[in-house]
Amino acid sequence: MPRSVSDPVDVAHLRKVLDGPWAEVRDAHRDKLDARFLPVHGESGDQARERISRLLTELPAELGMAASFPTEYGGRADIGASVVASEMLAQVDLSLMVKAGVQWGLFGGAVLALGTRHHHDAHLRNIVSGDLLGCFAMTETGHGSDVQQLRTTCTYDPETQTFDLHTPHQAARKDYIGNAARDGRMAVVFAQLITGGQRHGVHAWLVPIRDADGNPMPGVTIGDAGPKAGLLGVDNGRLSFDHVRVPRDMLLDRYGQVAADGTYSSPIADDSRRFFTMLGTLVRGRVSVGGAAAAATKSALTIAVRYGDVRRQFGTPDADREVLLNDYLAHQRKLLPALATTYALHFAQAELVAAIHEVQGGDEPVDEHRQRELESRAAGLKAAQTWHATRTIQMCREACGGAGYLAENRLPGLKADTDVFTTFEGDNTVLLQLVAKGLLTGYRDEFGSLDGWGRASFVAEQVREMVLERTAARALIERLVSAVPGRGEEVAVTDRGWQLAVFEDREKHLLDGAVRRLRNGASTKRDRPFDIFNDVQDHVLTVASAHIDRVTLEAFVAGIERTTDPAVAALLSRVCDLYALSVIEAHKGWFLEHGRLTPARAKAITAVVNSLLKELRPQMRTLVDGFAIPEAWLHCAILREEADRQEAMTAHDQFPTVR
Amino acid sequence: MPRSVSDPVDVAHLRKVLDGPWAEVRDAHRDKLDARFLPVHGESGDQARERISRLLTELPAELGMAASFPTEYGGRADIGASVVASEMLAQVDLSLMVKAGVQWGLFGGAVLALGTRHHHDAHLRNIVSGDLLGCFAMTETGHGSDVQQLRTTCTYDPETQTFDLHTPHQAARKDYIGNAARDGRMAVVFAQLITGGQRHGVHAWLVPIRDADGNPMPGVTIGDAGPKAGLLGVDNGRLSFDHVRVPRDMLLDRYGQVAADGTYSSPIADDSRRFFTMLGTLVRGRVSVGGAAAAATKSALTIAVRYGDVRRQFGTPDADREVLLNDYLAHQRKLLPALATTYALHFAQAELVAAIHEVQGGDEPVDEHRQRELESRAAGLKAAQTWHATRTIQMCREACGGAGYLAENRLPGLKADTDVFTTFEGDNTVLLQLVAKGLLTGYRDEFGSLDGWGRASFVAEQVREMVLERTAARALIERLVSAVPGRGEEVAVTDRGWQLAVFEDREKHLLDGAVRRLRNGASTKRDRPFDIFNDVQDHVLTVASAHIDRVTLEAFVAGIERTTDPAVAALLSRVCDLYALSVIEAHKGWFLEHGRLTPARAKAITAVVNSLLKELRPQMRTLVDGFAIPEAWLHCAILREEADRQEAMTAHDQFPTVR
Missing domain, CATH: 1.20.140.10 (Butyryl-CoA Dehydrogenase, subunit A, domain 3)
Structure with missing residues (x-):
């Protein structure tokens, strides 16, 4: 016999059901993220970017956006916690959530999933700590959904043992790339791998795009996607590469390797299948x-x-x-x-x-x-x-x-x-x-x-x-x-x-x-x-x-x-x-x-x-x-005012009295 | 026998059908409104308000937003033209259209429809020319849809032959009022008329809200509605009145008059019916x-x-x-x-x-x-x-x-x-x-x-x-x-x-x-x-x-x-x-x-x-x-770029060639 819905519901019990197995991650966010992290209305794009960049580095480390990384690099090896953390951050500020998602989910996630031990040892600790900010450069102006058909090329030259990363025309420009316009120091760049005169499909390289002073690296052109409908705090940009030399070991080579002599090898023979396996790791x-x-x-x-x-x-x-x-x-x-x-x-x-x-x-x-x-x-x-x-x-x-x-x-x-x-x-x-x-x-x-x-x-x-x-x-x-x-x-x-x-x-x-x-x-x-x-x-x-x-x-x-x-x-x-x-x-x-x-x-x-x-x-x-959103996070004037106003109206909002 | 849709259609003919009887008003806008009137992306709220205020006064007078006014005050007595003009302006910049709509549609329209000859003679020419900018102050914080129940009062005092305009509490504050936060000099204010100890329902008064230097008039408090989702160029504000004295002849008295001794008269006996007749003029x-x-x-x-x-x-x-x-x-x-x-x-x-x-x-x-x-x-x-x-x-x-x-x-x-x-x-x-x-x-x-x-x-x-x-x-x-x-x-x-x-x-x-x-x-x-x-x-x-x-x-x-x-x-x-x-x-x-x-x-x-x-x-x-929107008005980067890009891609966007 089902209970009637009119039985009084204890909100704390409902909340417990909704919070689920990562309840402590949710509560940590509710406790630690105070008004300082909330959106500021009416600020300019530059102000929003500055503020969000700063807040990104001030996010309490224990909160969990980087929880998915192995413990040896400063993570907690807890994938569920990192997803739940992004849900919580989204209730605080969506720009901050997206910026964090670009840094730890897309950029860091790609280095972890597509790279191998030497990439991990070299960079993951700095990525987790936020000392190395990066981009995920996949989408191109001319190719959004059809990522298998990207036009950027990365061609191996056995003589110099470097790759030549190149944007052949404007449609191949990397577009809408988060963290590119202002903050990113490196980017995971997706391009067609060519070696020994043969194409092997899309692979990813770790490419420095700015020097220590924040200036674009030689051959890298960085543009700004400009004002957007929202997410003002995220610095979306555009990247073009003019025959940029990329060292051989910057290929993220978990699913495809190029030997010093240019020989290509991969655990997955089919180009298309390999690419979708790579994408799958980023789900x-x-x-x-x-x-x-x-x-x-x-x-x-x-x-x-x-x-x-x-x-x-x-x-x-x-x-x-x-x-x-x-x-x-x-x-x-x-x-x-x-x-x-x-x-x-x-x-x-x-x-x-x-x-x-x-x-x-x-x-x-x-x-x-x-x-x-x-x-x-x-x-x-x-x-x-x-x-x-x-x-x-x-x-x-x-x-x-x-x-x-x-x-x-x-x-x-x-x-x-x-x-x-x-x-x-x-x-x-x-x-x-x-x-x-x-x-x-x-x-x-x-x-x-x-x-x-x-x-x-x-x-x-x-x-x-x-x-x-x-x-x-x-x-x-x-x-x-x-x-x-x-x-x-x-x-x-x-x-x-x-x-x-x-x-x-x-x-x-x-x-x-x-x-x-x-x-x-x-x-x-x-x-x-x-x-x-x-x-x-x-x-x-x-x-x-x-x-x-x-x-x-x-x-x-x-x-x-x-x-x-x-x-x-x-x-x-x-x-x-x-x-x-x-x-x-x-x-x-x-x-x-x-x-x-x-x-x-x-x-x-x-x-x-x-x-x-x-x-x-x-x-x-x-x-x-039951959603248990902290009162401060709602950040909404009418909720603060309306209760007072209704009280005032009940007391004073009589229809005009006449003498 | 209906023709097949595959017959070639002359776009000029289609456009003529769509342009309809006020085609020349549409064409005048297409001719006169150049790139100067288009939105500027990424500007601040203050910049947008400044620009839109300026453009409002620079709108070519012949275009027709004020066409609905009688010719003796500078209009063309052409209601259809004024509506069509606002449609055209909306394709140029929606802030400009709304700002113009507040000035000539709501504010000017209310003075014309609810006022009588002496209000018209005193103000309409300046309203039409844009020399007198004004607001339409109906909505209150606590009463949006139920405008018949507004709480602002305007009480006649026969001794001083003035009305006492008053905001009794915060819920009665006029809210979301266009032109109020920055530019309006006068407002048509809707309030409950009280005279001789009796209420007579909602009426409207023409009330100065700022002096010649732009400072609020005594007893008038002007607030700013702050940043909005859009329409950044429109200065929405809030108005409160603390026992503001309004001369008797500032009552817009077409549908209700108060004699010097306070006697109320109206051609429409029922308060509610009178109010909806007044509203109807503003359709x-x-x-x-x-x-x-x-x-x-x-x-x-x-x-x-x-x-x-x-x-x-x-x-x-x-x-x-x-x-x-x-x-x-x-x-x-x-x-x-x-x-x-x-x-x-x-x-x-x-x-x-x-x-x-x-x-x-x-x-x-x-x-x-x-x-x-x-x-x-x-x-x-x-x-x-x-x-x-x-x-x-x-x-x-x-x-x-x-x-x-x-x-x-x-x-x-x-x-x-x-x-x-x-x-x-x-x-x-x-x-x-x-x-x-x-x-x-x-x-x-x-x-x-x-x-x-x-x-x-x-x-x-x-x-x-x-x-x-x-x-x-x-x-x-x-x-x-x-x-x-x-x-x-x-x-x-x-x-x-x-x-x-x-x-x-x-x-x-x-x-x-x-x-x-x-x-x-x-x-x-x-x-x-x-x-x-x-x-x-x-x-x-x-x-x-x-x-x-x-x-x-x-x-x-x-x-x-x-x-x-x-x-x-x-x-x-x-x-x-x-x-x-x-x-x-x-x-x-x-x-x-x-x-x-x-x-x-x-x-x-x-x-x-x-x-x-x-x-x-x-x-x-x-x-x-067929909509015949001028190319410049579309103001859209992808339309300018995509044609070039597609041409470039057809020519150069081959899949990476290999040696």
Whole structure:
């Protein structure tokens, strides 16, 4: 018998569930990061860069952004802690989080993952300490998503035993590179390796870009990406190389070596496969971005929910009742499903962080199948979380009216800073294709360019129906699904097994349909391979979305199962109902079209969603308090003022009295 | 026999159709506003305010932002021209447009509409010339949407023959007031009028707020709203009044007069009705904001479409074919329906501008029924256009990848500047309620607070089924609807009459359902009047959206009917198909749920949408060129560079050659 959601929930218990296994990392951030680290509104780009550069070096070392590095270099060998640290930093200042992510995640992470012992010994300690600041120079002006096709070259010359790093034309310029415009001393530069007259695909080199005085090194041209929509504190720049000599040992040579005589060798023969293995080691960046987006979403929701809990919009005709913004159904329709989705994604992210910690954190070689799954999950959840952030923060800003447009109320900064997340560390649409490709090929060892489309024959050969990826909680899920009492119309829409079955069925049916359409296309459009995939691109992207929806719901269900406090579990269960039914409601066209819902049941779902909103209305504040964002971190004038104002209004804001 | 869309379209002809009756106003702006008026990226708030203030006074007088004023004060008595001017200015710089809108639309407009001859003679010439800058001080910190409940008081004292203007507490402070923080010398201040011990509701006074040296007048406290998400060039501020003495003749007394002895008189007896009549005269602000949002949307779409027409994302497996961003189905799915909606809204806006010009521009008294319709239309289209702008500009920024995040590519500015439009000049959700209320009461002479909810008895008495509002093209629409060949499944989904009937049927059915639910609620929840409306608020808002969809489609259809160039008409007809079917596709859940579409037909609509995307792909560039935005106004680095770069890449961007 499930408890009623009206049982009082102890926020500390809810917080404990949400904080999860790295609770002490979260608490350390909450304790140590004071007002000094918060954004300053209205500062110039130069001021923001100066401040963030300074704060980066002042981050208390014990906090954990560099926790992923081995202990011998000053880290804690704790990958999960480093991801959680970036989530926490994102609630303090997103520029600071991104700057730290560039330094320790991308730059340091690449040196660690792609370099070998001598690179590590030479540089990791200084990278961890922040004494050596660096860049991750992959993206080029002309090649954003298609990183396998980078145009920068690095050509080995056995005579001098150096590489010649060169930018052949403007489209090959490295662009949007964090830490480049102001602070970076070195860069991990990705380029096409050429030796002995042969190309061997993209590799990475550690290249000094500034001397000790901060001047560009000879042959290196450094530009500034200029003002951006947000993240003003991050110095994004542009790098070009004019036949820069790079010593042989600066090749990060874990996955490819060049001998003194120019002989190339690698443990992975195929260029493409090697490159994607290299990229795969850097998956943590996407996990961190997804987590940071979620963290900012929680800040925005906390602000909007708390404002809506004290703000009145209109006088009410019920004399004995005070109507607050959060009492309006339309307001609940905006805030509560977004809040439920934020909860669902929180559990999915937590599961992903635990998985990456386990897969990449051990001493054994990484299991390739699990690594592929991890990459797919990271790509999908990054897309889902960053789009959810963009939509939700926008909605929160509107929910706060004109106040939401003022910098002092934090929402403009959250919005502008997170906006780029939907296209950096992988464009979301491209990432969804990656997810779909994984589903379509059943995680076979298929490597190829990130767009996933290849030879026409590929389709006929590789695309096949696959067993749905098992999530961590597969046994639990199967038990719930098989326990559904009765079929279709008879089952309550709040039955968890029914909800899970509906999500799974949608993914499966969409996937089967995509396979069928691709096979048909492969037989009729053999001479137009681009069209085979392009004609079903919308369908394929929907498959990926449906997959992420299912994975997210299953993670939420598993999270509730682990919750021991009955009142918290009951509340989460209601929130999970709202999440599941909101998703079904949003896609009811598909369910009706495919005979999965009757019109009567579709209407019933809308009615149940509205009744869940009513039921959860009194819990809105508890739900955002569970995020446990320190009061100072909210950094929001209306929250400080509105409570006072409402008190003043109750006391003094009578309608003008007349004599 | 409709022409094929593949007939070559003369962009000049398309432009002529879009430019409409105020083409010469549009061209004057295109000619006169050079690069000097364009936004400067990365400037500080102070720099932006200084620049925009200066440019405001340098706007060529003939351009028309002040065209709405009578000729005797320097205007042209041309209301349509003033709205079109604000659309054009919005494509140059949104801060400049908003600053001009505050000065001539809100401040000057209020003096003109609410004042009488002696106010006009004393001030309008200086307002038109820009020598007297002013504010529109309505919104209060504690009262945004509920402007009828403002707390500022203005109490008449017959002894001194002055009013006492007073801010009783902080929640009554005037907030977000444009032109207040830096430049305004006077303000139109809205406050509760009290005389002879009686309240008479909200009126407006013309109040000096700064002296000739720019210092606040005695008793006036001026604050700064501080940094904002965008519109940095607009000096939003806060005004408080500490028993400020205002001469009796500074009451803008067209709708309410106070005699020397304090006797109050008005041509409109009811306070509430008088107030909404006063507000109604200011409807032009909403029309201008909607138009400005549409103008910015066109700029963003032009940038994204042109970028997508030269940018490659991935290499293609078809050796003989260059695949550009715009060739991807997913990219077309993002850009083209948004472009089609922009076209549809363009025609709806043009119809609205013509209507306001006719209704408010004549010498005869304004027809009250038409005025009510105008207000409802303006509210609905403002909401539709500003939400469409927010969504579409965001999508365009993502469609340009990392480049879309750089200020030099304009999209960040368009996004940040237009964001506030969804909540200023009326919060969009509140405006939709206003639209719904108009539909529910059949435009009876029902006035009430903007939230639309009143006594419980109101529902039972006033809510009734109503004849759908007739749009300008009603006869044409009825002819098309009645010409539908056959019923339901048999008719092509591209049949215009069928599309119109579907939109109308949805609105009608939703409206009937809302009426039924409200009546039921009124009989069962008589003691909880707030709940009667709140429980159906989502339904009621959907009614309003469906209404705006229909009005928009009908305006588009009427616009095509007026188009004489056959190739342009054929293209517009296809765009209209895409608009209509995208809307139906987006709401297919509803149509299936209510038996309006069979599953097979719902699937067919998706297939037709995809084939329309293919058909319109070659016309994307033509469609944005039709907006005729001067090249310099796009002010976008990637458009300048990308063409060169692509040329360079074709020539030099070979894959690294090896010896």
